[in-house]
Amino acid sequence: MKFYVTTPIYYVNDKPHIGHAYTTIAADVLARYHRGLGQEVFFLTGTDEHAQKNAEAAAKAGESDVKAYVDRMSLVWQETWKAMGLTIDRFIRTTEADHKKAVERFWSASTDAGDIYEGTYQGLYCTGCEEYKKEDDLADGKCPLHNRAPEQLAEKNYFFKLTKYRQALLEHIDAYPEFIQPISRRNEVRSYVDKFLSDVSISRETVSWGIPVPGDDAQRIYVWFDALINYLTGVGYANDEANFQKFWPADVHLVGKDIIKFHCALWPAMLMSAGLPLPKTVFAHGFFTINGQKISKSLGNTIDPVALAKDFGSDAVRFFLFREISFGEDGDFSLERLEKRYDTELASELGNLVNRVLVMANKYEVVPKLFSAAIPEAYHSAMRELRLHEALGEVMKQVREANQLIEARAPWKLAKEGQNEALAQTMQTLLVMLEQIAKMLDPFMPETSAQILSQLNSMRPEPLFPRREKASL
Ligand code: MSP
Secondary structure: OEEEEEEEEEEOOOOOOHHHHHHHHHHHHHHHHHHHOOOEEEEEEEEEOOOHHHHHHHHHOOOOOHHHHHHHHHHHHHHHHHHOOOOOOEEEEOOOHHHHHHHHHHHHHHHHOOOEEEEEEEEEEEOOOOEEEOHHHOEOOEEOOOOEOOEEEEEEEEEEOHHHHHHHHHHHHHHOOOOEEOHHHHHHHHHHHHHHOOOEEOEEOOOOOOOEEOOEEEEEEOHHHHHHOHHHHOOOOOOOHHHHHHHOOOOEEEEEHHHHHHHHHHHHHHHHHOOOOOOOEEEEEOOEEEOOEOOOOOOOOOOOHHHHHHHHOHHHHHHHHHHHOOOOOOEEEOHHHHHHHHHHHHHHHHHHHHHHHHHHHHHOOOOOOOOOOOOOHHHHHHHHOOOHHHHHHHHHHHHHHHHHHHHHHOHHHHHHOOOHHHHHHHHHHHHHHHHHHHHHHOOOOHHHHHHHHHHHHHOOOOOOOOOOOOOOO
């Protein structure tokens, strides 16, 4: 059994913020969970480097060599994920040689299928979105997302016959309910494919930063066409056939809801064109705001995930992100709520539970039996179906049940009354529950999970979530 999970590859015109960390940590949670099941996992993330907006950012930074700029910025992304302890199997950069080879191979497969033709593009392009726009997409002539007017383009381009795949896409969407998740997104994409699909320009004549179109050095491949192929390159397409056969198709492409159409219309059509199997699931999570506001550099509210992890501990941040927001829906990030969850659920409920049980087990000289506790099926089904918040809900349910069990059985009373058997049994149940909790927490809070298991092993209690000063981010 294998499990191949990806995140979007991120533009390097800026450093990562908490929104990017959200997707990447979610992929890490899934990767850790599936490794824990004994599956062979491949977790891919990386940077999308041939974007016009990267070239603009380089110019703005006064760097004339775009490649030097993307080299420097890509490192920032790599170091961020490293600092957060993410278990990435490959960090891909679209400027790497094997990716160029993969894109060229793909281009020729699509050309052979008769799906690439020359035409003239006349219309609008938003560099912020790296997307061709229609008049209907604009508000007062401006891109509503980037609040600026798109460029007027009139150039010779290569086009991809997206419309050829309309029917096949609709059939695939209908036949495989798990293909686009959550279901609300599926309806959105289905109606887009049904009503609005048009052929798409996949090259640019007036830009010099990008992969040259094979056989036409005057053209650069459109950045999305280039970027989507990273999911193939990452596991060896055109470079390592055996590995590619082993891991492709992807099990889960995790994306934000902003880029669902690229992943659920253009991408599967591209794969059909090249004769390759489609990913099993594209899961689009929601977007979050910070204290109710859109995350934006100009508002100065971008939260640096590394600083946050330094402040609260990376496990607490991971816990918060998937406990607070229903995975798939929009949510709001606030420091107050993070502090509250830290103090109540982590420090008081979980931390105290572990501590109390171990202190009592020592005091009453309970020798823990070797356990290998079964994990509730509800947890596994939540994990399989990407209801990450519900999986954490199962963990907290167990934490509460254990705390209630302590209150109900009052081991100190049993000890006083000399009810040794009942005492031993209660303590044993609690120890098993702790082990289950630790195991369920592992994908989300790997350090905490390991600490609980090691305390259970040594039977030496150590405090888990220290009281902390008010955050000052
Ligand atoms: N380069 C393209 C993706 C190409 S994939 C073949 C791109 N890059 S991006 O840098 O703009 O990253 C977008 C992704 O970052 C979103 O889809 C989402 O995963 C994540 N997020 C960015 N801001 C976010 C929030 N405010 N909230 C949640 N996720 C956010 O698009």
